[in-house]
Amino acid sequence: MVCFAYNIHDIIKFEILIKDRFFLRSYFYRFQHEFEYFKTNHVDNPDFTVEVGPFKPDTRGCYSLEEDQFFIKENYLYTRDSYKIARWEVEISDLDKAPVKVKVNPNFSGHLFFGPYIIDFLLRVKMNQKGYPFIHGSGVVKDGKAFIFPARSSSGKTITTMHFLDNGFNLLGDNFVIIANKNKVYSFPSSMNVFNYNLAPKIKNTLSQQALLILKLKHLLYKATCGYIKIFTPVSVKKLFPEQICNSATVETICLLQVSNKYKVDQISKADLVESLLLNNQMDAYPFINYITEFAYVYPDHWLSCHWHNLRSNYQKLVENIDKHFKVTLPRKISSAVLAELDKIIN
Amino acid sequence: MLKTHYYNIHDIIEMKIQRNRILPDLFRDINLRFSYFETKKIEKPSLIINIGRFLPENNGSFLVDHQYHIDKGYFYCKDNDKTARWKLEICGIEEETTILNFNSFILGLHQIVYPDIFAQNLIGRFLLQYKLAQKGFFMIHAGSVVKDDQAIVFAGRGGANKTSLLMDLIKNHNFTFQGDDWIIFNKDNIYSFPTHFHEFNFKMNNLADEKPRGNIDRLRLFYHLNKKFDYRNCTVNVQKHAKIKMLNILIKTNNAKLKINKDADPSAIKNFLYYNNKIEENETSMSMSLKTKGISKYLQAYSFIYPDNSLRRSDKKFNEAIDTLIENRNCNIIEVPSRYSQGTGNEIFSFITDNI
Numbered sequence: 073m074v075c076f077a078y079n080i081h082d083i084i085k086f087e088i089l090i091k092d093r094f095f096l097r098s099y100f101y102r103f104q105h106e107f108e109y110f111k112t113n114h115v116d117n118p119d120f121t122v123e124v125g126p127f128k129p130d131t132r133g134c135y136s137l138e139e140d141q142f143f144i145k146e147n148y149l150y151t152r153d154s155y156k157i158a159r160w161e162v163e164i165s166d167l168d169k170a171p172v173k174v175k176v177n178p179n180f181s182g183h184l185f186f187g188p189y190i191i192d193f194l195l196r197v198k199m200n201q202k203g204y205p206f207i208h209g210s211g212v213v214k215d216g217k218a219f220i221f222p223a224r225s226s227s228g229k230t231i232t233t234m235h236f237l238d239n240g241f242n243l244l245g246d247n248f249v250i251i252a253n254k255n256k257v258y259s260f261p262s263s264m265n266v267f268n269y270n271l272a273p274k275i276k277n278t279l280s281q282q283a284l285l286i287l288k289l290k291h292l293l294y295k296a297t298c299g300y301i302k303i304f305t306p307v308s309v310k311k312l313f314p315e316q317i318c319n320s321a322t323v324e325t326i327c328l329l330q331v332s333n334k335y336k337v338d339q340i341s342k343a344d345l346v347e348s349l350l351l352n353n354q355m356d357a358y359p360f361i362n363y364i365t366e367f368a369y370v371y372p373d374h375w376l377s378c379h380w381h382n383l384r385s386n387y388q389k390l391v392e393n394i395d396k397h398f399k400v401t402l403p404r405k406i407s408s409a410v411l412a413e414l415d416k417i418i419n
Numbered sequence: 420m421l422k423t424h425y426y427n428i429h430d431i432i433e434m435k436i437q438r439n440r441i442l443p444d445l446f447r448d449i450n451l452r453f454s455y456f457e458t459k460k461i462e463k464p465s466l467i468i469n470i471g472r473f474l475p476e477n478n479g480s481f482l483v484d485h486q487y488h489i490d491k492g493y494f495y496c497k498d499n500d501k502t503a504r505w506k507l508e509i510c511g512i513e514e515e516t517t518i519l520n521f522n523s524f525i526l527g528l529h530q531i532v533y534p535d536i537f538a539q540n541l542i543g544r545f546l547l548q549y550k551l552a553q554k555g556f557f558m559i560h561a562g563s564v565v566k567d568d569q570a571i572v573f574a575g576r577g578g579a580n581k582t583s584l585l586m587d588l589i590k591n592h593n594f595t596f597q598g599d600d601w602i603i604f605n606k607d608n609i610y611s612f613p614t615h616f617h618e619f620n621f622k623m624n625n626l627a628d629e630k631p632r633g634n635i636d637r638l639r640l641f642y643h644l645n646k647k648f649d650y651r652n653c654t655v656n657v658q659k660h661a662k663i664k665m666l667n668i669l670i671k672t673n674n675a676k677l678k679i680n681k682d683a684d685p686s687a688i689k690n691f692l693y694y695n696n697k698i699e700e701n702e703t704s705m706s707m708s709l710k711t712k713g714i715s716k717y718l719q720a721y722s723f724i725y726p727d728n729s730l731r732r733s734d735k736k737f738n739e740a741i742d743t744l745i746e747n748r749n750c751n752i753i754e755v756p757s758r759y760s761q762g763t764g765n766e767i768f769s770f771i772t773d774n775i
Contacts (some may be wrong), residue, residue, distance in 0.1 A: 139578035
């Protein structure tokens with residue numbers, strides 16, 4: 073059994089215990105970059121622990137829902153789930169205590185999904201409970217002022233981030249940033265998920281010949297299966313720009329990014345911005361969003377069931393104190409002229 | 420060969436389904452789940468579903484997640500999960516007539532035997548729900564039976580033995596059927612909404628409860644489903660309209676005993692009904708190999724671009740409608756044991772007669 077410990081800005085600590093030998097190799101390949109920035113040797117009082125490997129669920133006295141797909145009782149949830157060819161079973165117990173105990177048993181291809189689907193989301197839920205919600209978007213910093221670009225995936229986050237980093241900005245996160253009270257923002261430099269379409273030249277130069285070949289093969293697999301199998305390549309941020317990662321800053325501007333045909337900048341109302349931030353977060357939350365809904369069906373007043381409600385109020389707190397908020401519509405292919413326009417907004 | 424079907428749902432709404440079918444229709448009742456409402460002619464359909472190949476008109480749209488093409492009142496995407504691959508286009512979301520174009524390919528028997536059900540389950544039913552909500556009528560995932568013009572509604576998640584219980588009450592205790600999967604309500608009026616009615620009819624006449632036991636039962640069901648069926652003249656009667664008298668939530672537990680919480684807290688009931696619909700929205704009620712979630716992700720993508728849209732407003736309307744439905748109503752929560760038996764049905768029946 074191998075144990076990995078992580079500490080995220082002293083807000084959340086968690087451990088991953090791996091029993092399965094096969095999974096260990098897969099883990100090293102796929103997830104070591106994901107939380108690399110936060111890795112420590114040992115944590116005391118973790119907020120949750122994740123055990124990977126076969127286990128026996130304790131479903132005595134449970135409510136059973138969806139033709140016995142979900143088993144729910146007080147502070148307990150067990151489910152068997154699948155997505156495409158991946159399958160996994162999850163048991164979450166002791167939801168009211170610390171640590172929350174999570175057991176996961178994924179199948180062969182389930183290994184690919186259990187990280188982003190279970191751990192990431194558990195982290196987000198726990199962080200939000202403590203008042204530190206995540207925003208799906210990139211964040212850059214100059215002179216202690218943070219500029220946040222909430223966006224859906226593949227809407228030009230990586231390209232714009234690269235542009236700003238070249239112009240002397242520092243990085244908070246390419247994919248996620250963490251919001252705290254008083255407009256403070258913490259970094260979350262997770263690995264960059266690279267696919268054919270967001271391969272910026274700066275990343276391309278750091279990759280080895282072998283990695284580039286694998287990238288091409290993955291794209292070929294994607295084309296051959298008509299989009300059924302899409303595997304991202306994780307690239308470590310720590311390796312790419314070790315000097316430019318910034319720990320925390322104060323939020324100055326929020327620019328919601330959307331993709332259409334023409335470049336356009338609009339004002340966005342505060343209420344709409346909160347909704348968009350919330351929806352942006354919800355769309356990443358599959359399939360965990362279903363687990364929360366099933367849990368809320370039985371226990372509506374539990375803190376887990378109130379997650380979306382709390383997230384909205386946390387976002388409202390953030391948006392209230394910020395004066396500069398825009399909606400930027402980017403064209404599908406981002407030219408240097410568009411990037412120059414973006415510079416203008418920030419200045 | 421192009422086939423057109425017209426539906427009239429209680430004169431509230433009219434719907435049209437057009438599909439391209441070369442092979443003869445097998446399992447017609449499963450393939451076209453709203454067959455109970457089929458009519459010869461309609462005047463103005465609010466919802467048109469076209470199943471088959473189509474060319475999307477996705478120019479000038481927003482793009483979300485590299486996948487969803489969105490414009491005001493317009494949605495187009497290609498998607499896949501498990502053994503299925505599909506593309507869909509919805510036009511005129513904010514207008515009076517909404518058009519859904521849908522094309523899917525499912526690996527295996529589904530594609531040959533009942534391919535058109537996928538469009539109706541994945542997204543057609545949701546649009547129907549939305550269209551009804553615009554007129555002030557709401558669908559809830561529940562079953563209902565009637566006695567003396569008083570409707571008794573049972574809501575619950577899949578697998579909570581709703582259908583078995585309804586069959587039991589109709590067979591042994593002289594209730595009339597209204598719907599076992601969905602019903603329509605407007606204030607305190609309950610309207611029938613039988614889906615897969617032919618199948619339900621067979622189960623009522625030939626089986627002990629909702630699940631066929633053994634292969635012989637299953638073969639009989641398949642044989643029966645391919646025979647001609649008259650939806651208006653059959654052994655199971657359907658009551659079109661009734662006033663609601665009692666509302667019960669069924670929830671399945673691992674315990675061996677039945678437990679009834681009388682006069683439950685209205686906020687708890689409201690929560691049950693709301694989430695029940697929310698979860699069911701996503702459900703395709705297909706075989707295990709094809710259980711896939713779609714609609715809520717599409718809805719979120721659409722709302723991400725247009726946060727204030729009529730699809731989300733109808734969700735709010737539904738929330739308010741539940742309030743009026745359960746106000747001063749006799750509401751109970753029934754915890755059903757994991758194995759349904761005749762005894763459970765009898766116990767629930769005696770509870771109903773005592774409290775009506």
